[in-house]
Amino acid sequence: MVDLSSDLGFLRLKNPVIAASGTFGYGLEFQPLYDLNLLGGLVIKGLYLKPREGNPPPRLAEAPCGLINSIGLQGIGVEAFCQDVLPKLSLLQTAIIANVCGEEEEEYARVAEYLSRHQGLSALELNISCPNVRAGGKCPAQDPEATYRTVKRVKQVSPLPLITKLSPNVTDITSVALAAEEAGSEAVSLVNTFLALAIDLESRKPKLGNVLGGLSGPAIKPLALRMVFEVARQVKIPVIGLGGIFSSHDALEFMVAGASAVEVGTANFVNPLACPEIIKGLEDWAESHGLNRLSEIVGSLKV
């Protein structure tokens, strides 16, 4: 029996596979399809203080081996989440991680503070990297100083471990990761989606209602993998890797590149059983490679 667990220091996951924010709703949507207790963890759809309308449709466009979305964080807000959803999620034996959003620094802090007052969350993921909520795809994670300030502010008000989610839409992602670490973030997760554009040629209009969107899926995997590799070499805190993970081999590559755990996003749409199948695949691979603990491979890339 292989030990699949992933010890992030602040949190021990039963396995390294986490369902990614924005692709897994509020968690319960996938409950009819499989036992959510199989998951290492799940990250809730991004939460603001208030319910949020999101972006005008169309919100989805396909790209070769990829998906461009401009959902714009439509959601129920923290109050409804804590009242209606969290009590149900608390019954699960898996790590529940809330994704914290904000229009500005203070809202991030207030969302984190509100969530911290409730039982049932294992950690917070700080969403400073959504490309769909500010003009031109701008986000705090494009600036090390803004990242530092936001992390610092959230750490002041919330005792929960913090995972800062980074944007790939930067020149140097390691500087942002280091800023998050210095400000006290317990981990970083990367990457969010790549800012993208899809055009309908005949109408010469953007395919998405919000013009720009974020690209995810297999198309971005090599880029995400590179960034995880770069960041993992620079920071001391655990790295959670994501970006186009569709199979156990994808997940293993991210771990070899330095990720202690992985998040699975767009794959949940294409194959709703992606997460449990990846977990099974990790176990099989570890067994066939004679590993006692899967975590042995983290950061084992031979360069």
Place this chain on the structure above:
Amino acid sequence: MLQDKKARITETQSWGSYFLLRMSAPQIAREAQPGQFLMIRVSSGFNPLLRRPLSIHNCAGSELEVFFQVTGEGTRLLSQKMAGEELDILGPCGHGFSLKPEFKGREIFCVGGGRGLAPLYFLARELQTIGATPVIFYGGQTLSDLALKNRLVATDWEINFSTDDGSYGFRGFITQLVEQQLKKRKPAFLFGCGPEAMMACLAEICQLSNLPAEFSLESIMGCGLGACWGCVRKIKKGGAIKYLRICQDGPVFPAEEILWSGD
């Protein structure tokens, strides 16, 4: 709701750009209601990436049928599937048409434009089992759009056909034919599915005639489960206008709740 990765195709039919696939999927078939849909994986690779949402056209015993038109790469790949092949399907998804006890003994108008007839066949069969009388309206631009003509004629339902060019049935829009009939008869309800302009026009006709109606809407979808919020549409609910998910809050909505593009 479940995922069946081995739904074996038992029969295929085609009429120009229109296709019908019958598949064996006992567990999904057991739960399926008219107006619900399947999320079908069209490629075993990643291109195109997303599943395609298709209405359940018919459900009989352990078998399900989908009827669709080739409109892009996804439906083109699906159209090439052959009997004996296995499909990866997820379903039944969404909320279907409202079948009410008071429909018993009453006429129910089922209005489909082109591929929009897809969910109405299953619906008409269920209407019949609850003792209602389905009256089908099937419109297309031209005769070749009425792919299901023979199948419908073989039933004992009343079928009203229209084509824009007059190549079969009434010459004109199906909405005109519905309007004409509403002057003579009093159905209890109207169900519709088809092009936006057709449904918007029908919604107006129904409102003027005080005829309650429901429409089945279409959208690109990410998950089909209500998790991604990618397929939303503006819906009037309890005095407010909100983005609701076509996949989970629909795909069928009451006529008065739908905001049409001209609204």
